[in-house]
Amino acid sequence: xxxxxPFRGSVQQYLDQLDDCETHRPGHCPQCQVNRPxxxxxxYTRTIADAAFDGEIxxxxxxxxxxxxxxxxxxxxxxxxxxxxxTVIALFLIARLLLAKTLAAALPPPAPYQxxxxxxxxxxxxxxxxxxxxxxxxxPAAAPGFVYRALSMLEAAGWIPAHRVLFATVRQHLLGWxxxxxxxxxxxxxxxAAAAV
Ligand SMILES: [Zn+2]
Numbered sequence: 001x002x003x004x005x006p007f008r009g010s011v012q013q014y015l016d017q018l019d020d021c022e023t024h025r026p027g028h029c030p031q032c033q034v035n036r037p038x039x040x041x042x043x044y045t046r047t048i049a050d051a052a053f054d055g056e057i058x059x060x061x062x063x064x065x066x067x068x069x070x071x072x073x074x075x076x077x078x079x080x081x082x083x084x085x086x087t088v089i090a091l092f093l094i095a096r097l098l099l100a101k102t103l104a105a106a107l108p109p110p111a112p113y114q115x116x117x118x119x120x121x122x123x124x125x126x127x128x129x130x131x132x133x134x135x136x137x138x139x140p141a142a143a144p145g146f147v148y149r150a151l152s153m154l155e156a157a158g159w160i161p162a163h164r165v166l167f168a169t170v171r172q173h174l175l176g177w178x179x180x181x182x183x184x185x186x187x188x189x190x191x192x193a194a195a196a197v
Pocket of ligand 1: 029030033065067068069
């Protein structure tokens, strides 16, 4: 299961504090709800492409000694299964959809245009569900259509704070979960937000 790391800051600041397993150790298990601190259980690695960083990062894992399941603390600038950071994706979507730049001009080099098309496709499919969830934290905008309304609400709330709400409260993915994944990492019935892919 993935939870959001409560740490807030840049990729480099995240890496600098990663050897400290105590500060952000979960005090209870989010899966079996036992009220007992989890045990540090190593790391997994993943890639992240951000404005000032492109490479592998470690993601800390904890183990619940009661239910024997692991929880990983994903930094809040990263989305599950996507290499690019939230900031990179947000800048692209704003440039392409709100500022009407061409795909090539909106994409951060050297990202291939297929990646931009993929982000656009996923965002469009997800926009209505995003509007529904974000209504809790941002005033629904008067923009025409769900895509522009979702963009306005994300801009108003801030993309990372909005992601925090989406992910922590309803396990919703900013660009939607792919069919092969669900929030706790195993196959199960699709969530409504993923069904629109
Ligand atoms: Zn547990």
